[in-house]
Amino acid sequence: MNSFVLTCNPAADHTAPYGAEQSAVLAAEQMRAAAVEIRGWPGYRPTALVSLPGLAAALGIAALHYKDEGTRFGLGSFKPLGGAYAVFRAVAGKIAEWSGKAPSSRELLDGASRDLVRKITVCAATDGNHGRSVAWGARTFGCRCVIYITESVTPAREQAIAAYGAEVVRNPGSYDDAVRAVAARAGREGWLLIPDTSDGAVVDAPRDVMAGYTLMAEEAIAQLPDAEPPTHLFLQAGVGGMAAAVCAKFWQTFASRRPFTICVEPRQCACWYHSLVAGHPLAVTGEIDSVMAGLACGEVSLLAWSILRTGADAAMTVEDPLALAAMRLLAKAPHGDRPLVGGESGVAGLAGLLAVAGDQQARASIGLDHGSRVLLFGTEGDTDAENYNRLVGRSGAEVRQSAAVFDGESR
Ligand SMILES: Cc1ncc(COP(=O)(O)O)c(C=O)c1O
CATH class of the missing domain: 3.40.50.1100 (Rossmann fold)
Structure with a gap:
């Protein structure tokens, strides 16, 4: 079995402006309002955007940035934003x-x-x-x-x-x-x-969830070197709220200069992949369990669909072992980068990048080359510490300790 499948979205419209259809789902004002409220909460701090130049070189791309959501409000994931x-x-x-x-x-x-x-x-x-x-x-x-x-x-x-x-x-x-x-x-x-998902009947709460998530993208945009947009986003998708929110923020900020956006899902529960290929929302049924538990959803959120239907440029599925390899790679940091604690669902975007980077045909199909600057959202740390330890062979605390040593040495 192939470790990944990638396809370009036939309905992608990369040059279209962030228009009325998208604003009806998530308007700039709603993104701003969420950012203003959340910034006022106790414990708010932008999470770190970590540069991984060693891994970027190993993958044959110009730059790789990883937004580390493992420290968000002490909850271990980006989710409190939404x-x-x-x-x-x-x-x-x-x-x-x-x-x-x-x-x-x-x-x-x-x-x-x-x-x-x-x-x-x-x-x-x-x-x-x-x-x-x-x-x-x-x-x-x-x-x-x-x-x-x-x-x-x-x-x-x-x-x-x-x-x-x-x-x-x-x-x-x-x-x-x-x-x-x-x-x-x-x-x-x-x-x-x-x-956090919408069947079309309930929209207010899922819209607010997505509005909150856009703050993560706003922070990343401010943290990127020279405020230059990345060329590629690999975004993990469950119901799609996170991917849609990030896509929307980049679309609204950079218009046609926005990054090529790839939705990444576990193969067993690839409702986005199948829906984008079909051109309409399709539910995935049956055994949809994955080690990437946060992404194990069989139905897309219809609010997210309204953004990603044309906003996603490609969709891909990955097998569970690729996520485990990505977790271990971040923890071990064999290319001299800062070690990072990435949880099962949080590293799916990296798993997608690893798969594509090693395949010439896939690289060519999404224009990934030596000039590419990739941004990933590491949406969780060791939210299940025991599982993390079992899967990676080291505890999150140990990895954070090596990260502290790395920080001390690079100061
Ligand atoms: C860590 C993590 N990343 C990504 C996602 C995907 O978010 P969404 O369901 O909005 O696509 C989830 C969802 O629970 C998650 O827990």
């Missing part, structure tokens, strides 16, 4: 309904409307990171939280969600089954549903 921001927006909306005025997140953090906020329950389905982020948002803003997890979520990931005070319900079946089960319960109980 889930917790959507919790804030939902809570503020409910307070506005009751009191006539929507509070800012600063006002909520300072205890405004505390008694009203306590009456609110937010809920979500998750295969790990989104639930942790919603639970963290609920605790941060003071409301109740119920999280539905799938059968395959590890006990460590379950405990990480419960640690933020959320009630956790283990639901039989897949991620998509959990999405439906929690939506039905929210309807019955009057809870505020915070999905």
